[in-house]
Amino acid sequence: MAELDITEVALRSGAPASTLRYYEDKGLIASTGRRGLKRVFDASVLERLALIALGRAAGFSLDEIALMFAPDGRPRIDRGVLAAKADELDATIAKLTAVRDGLRHAAACPAPSHLECPTFRRILSAAASGAERKAPAKELTRRVNRPGGHKPESPGAD
Amino acid sequence: MAELDITEVALRSGAPASTLRYYEDKGLIASTGRRGLKRVFDASVLERLALIALGRAAGFSLDEIALMFAPDGRPRIDRGVLAAKADELDATIAKLTAVRDGLRHAAACPAPSHLECPTFRRILSAAASGAERKAPAKELTRRVNRPGGHKPESPGAD
DNA sequence: GTTGCGGTTCAAGTCGACTTGAGGTCAGGC
DNA sequence: GCCTGACCTCAAGTCGACTTGAACCGCAAC
Numbered sequence: 187m188a189e190l191d192i193t194e195v196a197l198r199s200g201a202p203a204s205t206l207r208y209y210e211d212k213g214l215i216a217s218t219g220r221r222g223l224k225r226v227f228d229a230s231v232l233e234r235l236a237l238i239a240l241g242r243a244a245g246f247s248l249d250e251i252a253l254m255f256a257p258d259g260r261p262r263i264d265r266g267v268l269a270a271k272a273d274e275l276d277a278t279i280a281k282l283t284a285v286r287d288g289l290r291h292a293a294a295c296p297a298p299s300h301l302e303c304p305t306f307r308r309i310l311s312a313a314a315s316g317a318e319r320k321a322p323a324k325e326l327t328r329r330v331n332r333p334g335g336h337k338p339e340s341p342g343a344d
Numbered sequence: 345m346a347e348l349d350i351t352e353v354a355l356r357s358g359a360p361a362s363t364l365r366y367y368e369d370k371g372l373i374a375s376t377g378r379r380g381l382k383r384v385f386d387a388s389v390l391e392r393l394a395l396i397a398l399g400r401a402a403g404f405s406l407d408e409i410a411l412m413f414a415p416d417g418r419p420r421i422d423r424g425v426l427a428a429k430a431d432e433l434d435a436t437i438a439k440l441t442a443v444r445d446g447l448r449h450a451a452a453c454p455a456p457s458h459l460e461c462p463t464f465r466r467i468l469s470a471a472a473s474g475a476e477r478k479a480p481a482k483e484l485t486r487r488v489n490r491p492g493g494h495k496p497e498s499p500g501a502d
Numbered sequence: 503g504t505t506g507c508g509g510t511t512c513a514a515g516t517c518g519a520c521t522t523g524a525g526g527t528c529a530g531g532c
Numbered sequence: 533g534c535c536t537g538a539c540c541t542c543a544a545g546t547c548g549a550c551t552t553g554a555a556c557c558g559c560a561a562c
Contacts, residue, residue: 192509203509204551212549222558223510233459236468243443248549263458268451275444279437285401286433293426300421301391310394350539361539362521370519380528381540406519 188229189218195227199235214238214252216259237261244271245278284312346387347376353385357393372396372410374417395419402429403436442470 196203209215210225215234217225234255241251256262288309297303354361367373368383373392375383392413399409414420446467455461 202551205549207510208550223556224508224558225510233468237459240443240446240468242549243439244447261458263450265451268447272444272447272451275440275447279440279444281401282433282437282440285398286430286437288398289402289426289430289433292421293423293430300419301395310391310398360521363519365540366520378540381526382528382538383540400519 190227190229190231191221192225192227195231195235199232201235209235209238209248212248212252214248214255244275246271284309288312348385348387348389349379350383350385353389353393357390359393367393367396367406370406370410372406372413402433404429442467446470 190198192203192206195201195206199206201209206215207225210217215227215231215238217231218228219226238248238251241254242248246254254261254263254267288306291309292300292303292306295303295306297306300306348356350361350364353359353364357364359367364373364385365383368375373385373389373396375389376386377384396406396409399412400406404412412419412421412425446464449463449467450458450461453461453464455464458464
């Protein structure tokens with residue numbers, strides 16, 4: 187099995203070394219040992235990181251994800267939880283779709299002010315009802331350029 | 345026009361009084377004056393709050409939303425920005441859909457470990473590539489704040 | 503054999519959107 | 533005329549997921 191140092195894992199996974207340390211701290215991943223001071227990872231950690239990324243994308247928190255790995259390290263994913271999350275995602279998708287349609291309408295609507303457009307007003311009340319905050323939407327484009335400085339140790343983005 | 349006190353606005357908008365004060369602080373909404381110490385809002389603030397909710401649902405930050413109101417208070421929404429946001433939403437929806445499908449597959453897949461399933465592994469790499477963190481997904485179930493109904497807490501709990 | 507770069511630790515900071523707490527004020531009721 | 537209590541202000545705290553900073557260590561190169 188290939189042994190990787192943290193930089194390599196960062197490079198291949200796209201996650202900054204600081205994140206990897208953080209994940210190790212949280213028990214989400216584990217290093218197989220040390221070479222001097224330095225962590226050594228087994229290549230399988232990449233798979234694990236992919237799993238974590240999937241979980242994050244699905245809306246699980248890191249803590250929830252941690253629970254999906256048995257203490258021995260192998261993924262012990264409850265299919266029911268997965269299905270429930272999928273349903274949740276469905277709801278989110280539906281809402282986002284509605285908002286998107288509303289946005290598109292507003293972008294195209296000829297009314298002088300959106301507030302005067304009945305369609306827009308309808309969308310408005312819909313948004314007001316279930317809105318909360320389901321939209322992530324960003325983080326897609328940004329995430330490399332944080333305000334206040336560059337990243338000294340993040341690998342060359344993905 | 346009806347004058348509302350903060351509690352009433354909270355009741356009707358679903359936003360806690362603390363949030364309304366916060367929004368006023370940020371310049372997102374404005375009170376028309378004071379009755380003694382107490383803020384007085386014009387009923388039109390409800391529309392504004394709905395607009396804000398829509399913006400939040402679409403993934404705009406409060407600061408971005410603030411920029412969509414001209415200094416004079418009337419919404420000055422750039423249709424191009426709206427369309428761009430809609431496109432962004434489309435991307436998010438697509439990603440979320442993929443993740444949802446992955447989740448559903450994992451929930452149904454008979455492989456002893458998900459890692460042994462080629463379909464799952466494919467999903468994994470997909471999630472790993474574009475994942476970052478686009479999923480909000482929660483906030484949907486918690487933070488129950490029904491519009492048609494009434495406030496769980498906020499206004500009086502202050 | 504010393505320099506230096508890349509890794510390490512741990513604590514603290516950041517970001518966004520609020521919430522909470524302490525302490526203060528004023529309108530209305532008795 | 534005093535009490536009550538809803539509302540006020542301002543500062544600080546919270547939450548999740550990281551990032552950053554300071555101080556330190558070791559292997560490889562020179």
